[in-house]
Amino acid sequence: MATFLFDKIVFGPVKSRRLGVSLGINLSPVAGKWCNFDCVYCECGLNAQNPAGSNKIPKREEVSEALEMKLKEMQEEGSVPDVITFAGNGEPTMHPHFASIIDDTIKLRDAYCKSAAISVLSNSTMLHKPAVVEALKKVEQNIMKLDSGIEETILRINQPSGRYAVVDVIENLKQFDGQLILQTMFTRGHVNGLWIDNTTEADLAAWEEAVRKIRPRQVMIYTIDRDTPFEGLKKVPVQELRIIAARIKDLGFKVSVSG
Numbered sequence: 617m618a619t620f621l622f623d624k625i626v627f628g629p630v631k632s633r634r635l636g637v638s639l640g641i642n643l644s645p646v647a648g649k650w651c652n653f654d655c656v657y658c659e660c661g662l663n664a665q666n667p668a669g670s671n672k673i674p675k676r677e678e679v680s681e682a683l684e685m686k687l688k689e690m691q692e693e694g695s696v697p698d699v700i701t702f703a704g705n706g707e708p709t710m711h712p713h714f715a716s717i718i719d720d721t722i723k724l725r726d727a728y729c730k731s732a733a734i735s736v737l738s739n740s741t742m743l744h745k746p747a748v749v750e751a752l753k754k755v756e757q758n759i760m761k762l763d764s765g766i767e768e769t770i771l772r773i774n775q776p777s778g779r780y781a782v783v784d785v786i787e788n789l790k791q792f793d794g795q796l797i798l799q800t801m802f803t804r805g806h807v808n809g810l811w812i813d814n815t816t817e818a819d820l821a822a823w824e825e826a827v828r829k830i831r832p833r834q835v836m837i838y839t840i841d842r843d844t845p846f847e848g849l850k851k852v853p854v855q856e857l858r859i860i861a862a863r864i865k866d867l868g869f870k871v872s873v874s875g
């Protein structure tokens with residue numbers, strides 16, 4: 617199916633289902649995917665389908681210059697983003713200068729659009745690095761992925777490229793003392809002849825237990841919205857997402873649903 621790569625360092629603004637008017641920052645190469653996950657639902661396609669090849673990740677200065685230029689342009693037009701979002705063609709926290717880029721972004725946001733929040737959409741795999749955790753603590757919306765509490769399901773859905781241990785990721789997420797947003801994509805379907813489903817009772821029970829341990833200030837649950845690399849993957853009906861959300865609300869957590 618037709619997946620999509622961002623062709624700029626700074627893109628948009630776009631209207632996001634979950635975040636409002638969002639100006640995006642892509643810390644991955646502009647013409648290739650660069651992620652240590654290969655989620656079966658990734659809108660950028662699979663790493664092998666869109667290899668970064670010789671395309672380089674942007675330098676810290678290039679990110680700062682591109683963002684300042686766009687914010688100046690928006691200021692002249694009298695428009696302001698609700699949010700500046702680190703997303704794009706891969707995992708932003710893999711960038712070796714992620715922490716410095718966050719500092720630069722905070723300065724530019726304060727200079728050009730003080731009311732905008734800064735969001736980072738992350739797959740939660742780089743939290744063994746103290747500098748990444750400290751940088752994520754500085755932004756208003758650190759939105760961290762956990763698609764199941766069961767490791768086998770995560771290995772099937774997110775297809776990590778290196779070692780992955782869900783117990784370690786949950787421990788790392790506890791470092792935020794609840795000052796994080798947990799994001800979970802629910803989906804199911806056949807992928808290369810394998811049935812994938814993170815909505816089973818066993819998955820939901822393990823995920824609820826993880827939410828209890830992590831204590832996020834908010835949980836965002838959603839399902840696929842655009843084309844994914846596999847046609848067999850299906851949306852989870854919004855009514856079902858609301859039932860899942862109610863379970864988390866009953867535990868005392870704030871939940872948002874995007875169907």
Ligand code: SF4
Nearest residue numbers: 651653655658706739
């Ligand atoms: S973590 Fe994000 S960028 Fe990486 S494969 Fe998954 S959806 Fe794609």
